[in-house]
Amino acid sequence: MPTAHPSGWAHADGALRGPHWLREPSDPDALVPLLWSRTATKSDGVLSVGGVPLPELVREHGSPAYVLDEADFRSRAGAFRDAFADYDVYYAGKAFLCTTVARWLAEEGLSLDVCSGGELAVAERAGFPMGRVGFHGNNKTLGELERAVELGVGRVIVDSFHEIGRLADVATELGRTVGVMVRVTAGVEAHTHEYIATAHEDQKFGFSIASGDALEAVRRVHEAQGLRLLGLHSHIGSQIFDTSGFEVAARRVLALHARVIEEVGVEMPEMDLGGGFGIAYTTQDDPSDPAQLATEITKIVEHECRALDIALPRLSIEPGRAIAGPSMCTVYEVGTVKEVALDGGLVRTYVSVDGGMSDNIRTALYDADYSATIASRPSGGPPTLSRVVGKHCEAGDIVVKDEFLPADVRPGDLVAVPGTGAYCRSMASNYNHALRPPVIGVRDGKTFTVLRRETVADLLATDVGVL
Known part of the structure; x- marks a missing residue:
């Protein structure tokens, strides 16, 4: 039987196994499509995105860099x-927002959700409707x-009784009528990290x-001068992979919707x-694709509306x-x-890069997992279970906890980490007085x-x- 180690590895008969999702790659140029943007390709060890080889991008723009x-x-x-x-x-702007992205969203016909005055200022600067x-x-x-x-x-999504009164005062003073949604907690325990689960009661x-x-918040909005009650808002959390949580939340929120019709006399x-x-x-x-999500969520809501004998409200996500x-x-x-000897004859290879928790805090904050690949050259080295770490003065400064990288990885190589578009640049910091990296767009072979x-x-x- 293998001997378990605190790292999650097992050691038996000289074999080394990592966490259950890791598999030694058979083709060093193979990319897992789900992990990468759709124009990402790898040929002879060189990763290209949007038709731009990443070594060329780094020569022009430096590293580290976010590639959009x-x-x-x-x-x-x-x-x-x-x-x-x-x-x-x-689109939830907190994931990543800048004027360029706001313009793209407007052109693609999406709406925009902001959650601070700064994000609102970006939308204004971009000319977003x-x-x-x-x-x-x-x-x-x-302010x-x-x-x-x-x-x-x-629309303004209100979150407290204080805010309802404050917003009503502002609307009255400015002579405006403001569309309002009431954010509710449905008591759903989403299967995700506790910091990004947002529909349970104790938060x-x-x-x-x-x-x-x-219900009381709905009454107050409905009765307030200058406020126009639009409906209820529910959010169960982040990084959700199935619709079971949405089903429970929708049932409870629609039940409240029906109660508002009956007791307040208004159909939101x-x-x-x-x-x-x-x-x-x-x-x-x-993850589910948008079409699958749309089918399942719509089926859930329509079923609940029929059961409650209420009209289907205009939905948003x-x-x-x-x-x-x-x-x-x-x-x-x-x-x-650096190779570090562990108990039981194991060796972990630490690959230090020129960024870290200042450009991706999610690994340290949420214990998030990422993948990585060598992006600048072919390699004949055997795959070695490695840890990609940053340059900051923290033991927890980890970018990728466990990944197979070639044994001959060396200084000067480029390492690319996919899936960093959400909550990496938007949560980036100047820790250790680091300089935040650029976001470099790629399109049709140009940056x-x-x-x-x-x-x-x-x-x-x-x-x-x-x-």
């Missing part, structure tokens, strides 16, 4: 738009609410259905089921990760390679800068302690 595949992003946005043709599709903007957030400031109302955002978002707060025209649709970070992930995530990869340069690389001057611009 425009064709893939637009294709995924269009797939949700078409699959959910009878819905309003709000404000009637197609929804404004989220559990603690919007008075943010005023700006949202001034700009004429299509900061929304009004509880079970406690009666959600809309309902938002949120997003959180998962993507593949490793070969163990099996909020994909973010499912559009942006696979559309981007990150390319790094290897700086050092273009979406977000430029930060400079030392940028880093010091806000440091006014010494003049």
Whole structure:
């Protein structure tokens, strides 16, 4: 029997096995399609995206760099738009947002969900149609609410009784009527990391259905001057791979919808089921495509509406990760390679790259898994179970916990990590005074800068302690 190790590996008869999703690759040029953007190819060891070989991209733009595949992003946005043709599709801007992306979304006919004044400012700068903007957030400031109302955002998703009163005051003062959705918590335990599960009771978002707060919030919005009640909003979490959680949430939210009709005497025209649709970070992930999601979610809602004998409200969803995530990869340069002996005769190869937790905090924050490949050359070295780590002064600065890389990986090699389009650049930091990498767009064999690389001057611009 194999001897288990804390790392999750097993050692028996000289064989080394990693976590259950890892398999030694038989073809070093093979890419798993689910993990990469649709234009990614690998030939003779060199990875290309959008027709651009990554070594050429790095020579022009440096490393590390986020590589954004425009064709893939637009294709995924269009797939949700078409699959959910009878819905309003709000792209969740928190996943990744910049003026270029906002313009692409507008051109592809999607709406946009923002959750801060900064994200709203990006939408404004991009000329995004404000009637197609929804404004989220559990603690919007008075200034943010005023700006949202001034700009004429299509809907504000309220999250507390304080906010209802605050928003009503702003709308009245400005002489506007604001569309409002009430965010509710349906008491659903989503099968995901606790930090990204958002529909259970003990967390900061929304009004509880079970406690009666959600119904009271609906009453207050309905009665408030300057507010127009649009409907209920529910979000069960992120990185969700099946619709069972949506089924439970929809049943409870629609039951409240029916109760509002009966007790408040108003039939709300809309309902938002949120997003959180998962993507593949490793070969163990099996996400649903938009068409499958649309079929299953629509069937759930229609069934519940029939059972309650109520009309089907106008539905909306909020994909973010499912559009942006696979559309981007990150390319790094290897700086050092180190073999570390472990108990039981095991050896782990540490491959240090020129980025890390400042450009991808998700591994440290959520214990997230990623994949990686050598992107700059062919290799005849046997596959070796490796760990890709960053350059920061933290033991937890890990980019990819376990991946097979060739045994001859060496300084100067390029390593590419797929699936970094969501919550990597948007959560990037200047930890250790690192400079945030650029986002480089690729299309038809050409590159273009979406977000430029930060400079030392940028880093010091806000440091006014010494003049």
